[in-house]
Amino acid sequence: MNQQFAKDVLNGLNADPKTLPSKYFYDKKGDSLFQEIMALEEYYLTRSEYEVFKTNKGALTKTFLSDVEKFRLIEFGAGDGYKTKVLLNHFLQENVEFEYLPIDISGNVLNQLESDLKRELPDLKVRPIQDDYFHALEKIENGSTRSVVLFLGSNIGNFRHNKAIEFLTELHARLKPNDLLLIGFDLKKDPKTILNAYNDDKGVTRAFNINLLHRINNELDANFDTSKFVHYPVYNPLTGTTKSFLVSTTAQTVEIMDAAINFDAWEAIHTEVSQKYSLKDIKRLAEESQFSVVRNFFDTRNYFVDSVWQKS
Ligand SMILES: C[S@@+](CC[C@H](N)C(=O)[O-])C[C@H]1O[C@@H](n2cnc3c(N)ncnc32)[C@H](O)[C@@H]1O
Structure with a gap:
């Protein structure tokens, strides 16, 4: 097991607000989804x-x-x-x-x-x-x-x-x-052009964001039910910052190794920043x-x- 990955995930999900570092998007599936993103009309x-x-x-x-x-x-x-x-x-x-x-x-x-x-x-x-x-x-x-x-x-x-x-x-x-x-x-x-690049019609950026939860399940013995999270990007033209979130659609508890992480309904995990x-x-x-x-x-x-x- 990648100890640093485990430590960063637990620290991020125990923080308030919850966060996950975007550098962990890139496992084999994440790499291939990012290549699909690069080919998207919107990107x-x-x-x-x-x-x-x-x-x-x-x-x-x-x-x-x-x-x-x-x-x-x-x-x-x-x-x-x-x-x-x-x-x-x-x-x-x-x-x-x-x-x-x-x-x-x-x-x-x-x-x-x-x-x-x-x-x-x-x-x-x-x-x-x-x-x-x-x-x-x-x-x-x-x-x-x-x-x-x-x-x-x-x-x-x-x-x-x-x-x-x-x-x-x-x-x-x-x-x-x-x-x-x-x-x-x-x-x-x-701003619409920017936001669309993180919210394509085919749902590839959604799959890329959600894949982070699959990766945690696969590598850290966790039980995220990915159908209970939605991909939500926002762009703020005042600050020039795009942020992507995964939002829990319901109150739930996720187990990661020996830890239990509680989510309130509609609580978000901040997963990525893309500054313009x-x-x-x-x-x-x-x-x-x-x-x-x-x-x-x-x-x-x-x-x-x-x-x-x-x-x-
Ligand atoms: C958004 S992709 C861009 C790839 C390429 N530079 C391009 O322009 O198409 C980001 C790349 O940086 C790598 N990466 C992300 N965070 C990293 C980090 N903290 N250290 C080293 N590589 C990282 C990822 O694995 C991924 O291949």
Whole structure:
């Protein structure tokens, strides 16, 4: 049994309000549901960032190679690498000297990525690291080669503001002055468009959220009846925060190992945050963590921005 998972679940469900960390969405089923989400009409994020990379792969290569001849590409929360492959392909075609270090908490998705890359891009040098972002940070030795750190797909938005600052500040301490950071930010837009991305018609985001309860049942000997929880996302345009909840439709007690967790009727578990940003928010976040924005790359609809940062 994963002791940390057990501890985090019990702490979260004994808290008031109840919470579960979103990093636990990604077991084998969660990975595959997330890949379905990326293909959904409503989930504009993946298509927007894919377009940014397709259109700007030449300019991004130039930026990454400014003043240096090679780099290490370190990606936090790489997932299946769908969008990153646009860049990897381009770098190989252009004979760029680089090594790719994908980091992910999900061993399943990393194995899938590694075997896909072996097959599709056999010349690529890949060194996967399975770990939580914060532990992975400690594992990365920073030699003299430029590091280009990728944090794509709005992964940063899954952090609350304080946690984002903590992560970026730790990253800052480990980077050299000429290293680069490329972060994907989902931009503020029509609130309906944003909310729909977390509440698709086919119910895939619902299944993704509910899967967290299945995972707890499977791995922590629990007895959630998932038919007694509903998926409920909200978007607050004042704060730019999307939150997803699982709401208990009835008063019930759930057993997890030896613990009994009581739910009141309509009590919610908060499972995910997805922060949306304005360009001002992004500049402020960079400044608060002692980075400065080098250049922003947008899609044609201005739905999404990939922002390149350097240490101030
Ligand atoms: C929303 S998906 C995005 C995947 C990819 N970056 C993209 O843009 O398509 C988030 C990925 O980050 C990983 N992840 C989430 N929390 C993590 C954490 N705390 N440490 C390491 N990886 C994490 C998940 O396993 C998942 O593959």
